[in-house]
Amino acid sequence: MATPTVNDWKVPTRTTGLVLFCCWLAILAEGYDVGVLGAVLPALAEYKEWSLSPLQLGGLGSYALIGMLIGALFIGTLSDLVGRKKMLIASMLIFSLTQAGAAWAPTPELFGLFRLVGGLGMGGVIPVAAALTIEYSAPNKRSFNYGLMYSGYSLGIVAAALAALFVLPTGGWRAVIFIGAVPVLLVPVLWKFLPESLEFLESKGRKAEAKALAAKLQITDYIPVVPVASLEPGSSPDPWWKTITTMFSPTYLRSTVFFWISLFCGLLLVYGLNTWLPSIMKKAGYDLGSSLTFLLVFSLASAIGGLILGRAADRYGKKLILVVFYILGGLGIMLLIFPNTMVVNLLFVAFAGIGSISTSLVLTGYIADYYPANVRGTATGWALSFARLGAISGPLIGGWIAGSNLPFEANFVIFAGIAMLAAGAVVMIPKPKSAPSIPALRGDPNEENSALEAR
Template identity: 60%
Template sequence: MNRVGISDVPELGPPSRVTARVLFVCWLAILFEGYDVGVMGAILPALAQDKAWSLTPLELGMLSSYAMIGMFFGALLVGMLSELLGRRRMLLLCVLVFSLMMAGAAWAPTPAWFGFFRFVGGLGLGGVIPVAAALTVEYSRAERRSFNYGLMYSGYSLGILCAAAAAIWLLPTQGWRGVIAVGVLPVLLLWPMARMLPESLEYLVGQGRTQEATRLATQLQMTVPELPAQPVSQQPAWQQVLAEVFARRHLRATACFWVALFCGLLLIYGLNTWLPTIMRQSGYDLGSSLGLLIMFSLASALGGLFLGRAADRFGVRAVVGVFYLVGALAIFALAARNSMALNYVLVAIAGLGSIGASLILTGHLADYYPPRVRAAATGWGLSFARFGAMSGPLLGGYVAGSGIGQAWNFIAFALVGLVAAVAVFLLPARPARLP
């Protein structure tokens, strides 16, 4: 594969246009990821009724977790590889992998094959967020980074929304396989995405490709990033990246980021997977249950823009910590037998206090560490958080199959939100200058 250089990128115009294009491409990639992730929650009621497979609630939870396992390894590996091979290249490769694996999952003749394709697709899914986060932060002005990140990451919630809408439309006629097959569409947009997305200037400079970076920066009317000179080291490049990510001065921040994102992803994937099923078991019909999933996603997509603006103005720690706490209270309130109107309000707040808060926190994570390790640091943080993502569907399945009552699903998830809020409040301030 040839190096991605200036000749691979069209005339992109002034920095504001470059930022818009980067945001749009990253938004599309995140939208596709949201659909891929959200599709499990949308089809779970139908999959549970598939007599050919006859899955128990715990087996359904495990089946939902295969992609999470793949995402763990994907975030870990792709975040590192993007610093060594290029952020643009890895983002496009990730989209290709997870969209092709959706075709395999739609065909899968057995649960084992389904789990295999979901796992391999998860490798691509896990790499999208670290790379998209690094590119969005790099091409955004400092005073708009949280807002731009919220704007870019709104695609995730809209992707989940699209999954719920596709389920409502296709389940009656095409079944759950037809809903999954829609996830193959990203392949058709790979080439336009590649033409719109420039390579990371931080990556080029970090690789010593200064002439190429200068030419690209000139074309984009941007300045070449001044990454600090590093002492001569005989360590391989990947070891230097790891040494920076796990430096002692970042230890407390790393622990707080990882715990908060672990809890945040547990909430996102647990609620996204089990919310329609829990509400159906509580007496609501399938349309209303999927409608709540749509509200969960839509509120977090729109609310993420509000949270981003608020975080730019009042600080990420205060805004994200408060909304994790408010989201936990809303989830706890869902345990009661409420009117449908009140449930919609509570689910909207829960979406804002889980997906919305987590996406802003992920953007802050990418901005917290030195530029040369943005994607790697984000990848490691999200890889640990994938344990939370894997635990979410399993926690919902365990509680649903334990016979202790539907209310305990919401109580358990509310306690997780409380832990996330505490971790964010303990997060140290971002250093004024990064080495």
Template identity: 45%
Template sequence: MEPSIDALNQELKNLSTSSNKRMTWLVFAICWFSIFTEGYDLGIYGAVLPALLDDKQWSLTAIQAGAIGSYALVGMILGAVIIGTLTDLIGRKGSLIICISLFSITMALCAMAPNPELFGFYRFIGGIGLGGVVPTATALTIEYSPAKRKSFIYALMYTGYSIGGVAGAILAIFLLQEHGWRFLFYFGFLPILVVPIIIRFLPESIIFLRSKNRYAAAEEIINRYGLSMEEIKDNEDSGDYKNQEKKKLQSVTNLFKRENVRSTLLFWITFFMGFLMIYGLNTWLPKIMRESGYPMGSSLAFLVALNAFAAIGPVLAGVIADRWGAKRVISISFFLASISIILLSIKFSIVLLFILVGIAGFGSYGGVILMNSYIQTFYPADNHATALGWAHGFGRIGAVCGPLLGGLLISWNVDLSWYFYIFSISGLLGTVCILFLREKA
């Protein structure tokens, strides 16, 4: 006989918190690794892009290369919908396992692809898996984090994305010329080896189990890990979790009320510009710097700097935002990114260029990640998920446009400075949009 919900709630309050801390870091570690593998998967394409364009067997044009860079991002948009729906059916743990397995297998298939058409197709399918990783890992991390540390632990978890990009660029520096680009894609298959560990140790979402009336399964996880789940229970929005489906239409309508529509559109444009800047630079920065006269190793080192500072950006920006306010910090972050990118068009010393690239990574990533938490404090509680989901959906269009735009600029043989002008304008527009936002919805 399953325990009553009242009995379970009382048990949640009485359990100790020490095991809960251990569980927080176990879930954090698994989710961080998941984000890390996504960062490697997406970042490695920009790292190997110069080699792909030099591959005489494929004879890729810049437009084709830009389009292939966008295929994974298109898949991510579709994956966010598909995996989001699947999560409601099988839970967050199962969805994360499927996502990691899917993009790991497609990375191996990319390494074996005989032509650019199949390579692009595999990137698209892998993107579907990638699209479900961030929302699933984010939900699990936040659920198993203490209330006072949720934002910090989330920001720390998301550093995995940038560090994954750093790992890809460093491997490319040492292995690309000797072993070729296919070898680096085989590395992207290795995360599948961690799937058995995830199956064994990652707990299912307590919120998901309770929403499906699976109280016995929830109690089994609580007893196994000795959890204190009072804070996790708060995430159920005071029992409204089961009724969220009924509220979705109303939540969407609220975004476009007369008093909210301007802020909603400004958030969308900011996410669009931020994603365009991030994915455009990640895809084309090594190629642009190589065209500027730097050798392959130095060009990839710029990608390392971009992602290394991007890993620091969200954490430091979050700490500063607690004192200065998110709106001010986001606008400063985007502005710094915009200024540093446009200065890259000037021939400075190599050290100063690395610093400017680092500031660009710091500002662009820090601003976008902080936007995720800012938008949830901006709107009422019952609009959080809808506001973030729609803003991200529109922003992903910018992510798709970034690689395509770089390919178009190369095909038009424009002056290299224009790459930096375009991405700088994106950061500047994001800054302006944030400044025109109201203080609250």
């Protein structure tokens, strides 16, 4: 059977846009649930019924992240077994309904439990949405489409900050969190309009369903995906364990170590600053409204920055852009120590957002492009799972600083140092090794590899 070319595989723009929009909605809802705790943390700190210490507040920020670590592993795997569409919708149901539970929770222990269970859905929605986005995007647009879809994450955090600004003074922190349950109303919409993965249907031998779905989506000249094992006569897939050991082979060990360190630091910055930035700025003398504005700018700048950095990385190289913007992000964090004007500090916060969230997005794409095609998913998934430990550490580090009675400047010094460590780790990543790769499932090998290089 001839290998299909990119021109043979025609996904209408409308279909790609529909998948992107559905996944964007799911990521937007997840971003709200991730960002809402940081938005209401100052109010929780003053909630006398619970009387939480700074370290306990940091612990509440980590419960969801623990769930996300587990959810990314198990729900991502289940999407390969029962379908991506079903697991994306199941993930949304989990984290939306548990937001309602967290808003109701009469004790901090129940609040943490609902956040932990909700984290399973939040962690699961990311790999599933990423897979659907990539599978329905043309090879030479996958990186940009991924960045566009994932902009919903930052905008969700923006929505959480806005909700806190307008709802918190009158409705309290419970009302702000309960808004995170509203996306459950989107589930019927996603069920109706989001298509299942064609690759999933074919991998389960449901080729007739895949062909019928392709016709429904107006994908002309549909060519079924060629199974990897049948691409070459007599070939057989590598044993499952080789996809893991390849990452730690002499060829890739150094790359794996420094990718993991840099992404660990990146997510530590994202979740540490997202959770504690309003409280840090309030301690620096800003009122609650102004401190939430910092979170708003932090997130909005990262949403725009993700698209800009993606374009720049395509043109100048991922490694250079990552190093430069991790350093700029660290400088932006450090300069917040000084008593600048509000406008200047907002500019520094914008650099901090770009140097943490936007860079982590580009770094994730860098990892996916770096490894051979037959271990790309495993390498990316393991790196993200390890980095979740950094995400869990971020809120705890902020809580430890607050509980240690250190000056608020210590937050900026420590987080800026972590950004510099991320930049140093990226510098240590060696150039990609040339390695044979399997032919593309949906395009000519040369065209697919060129598209990946463009990413």
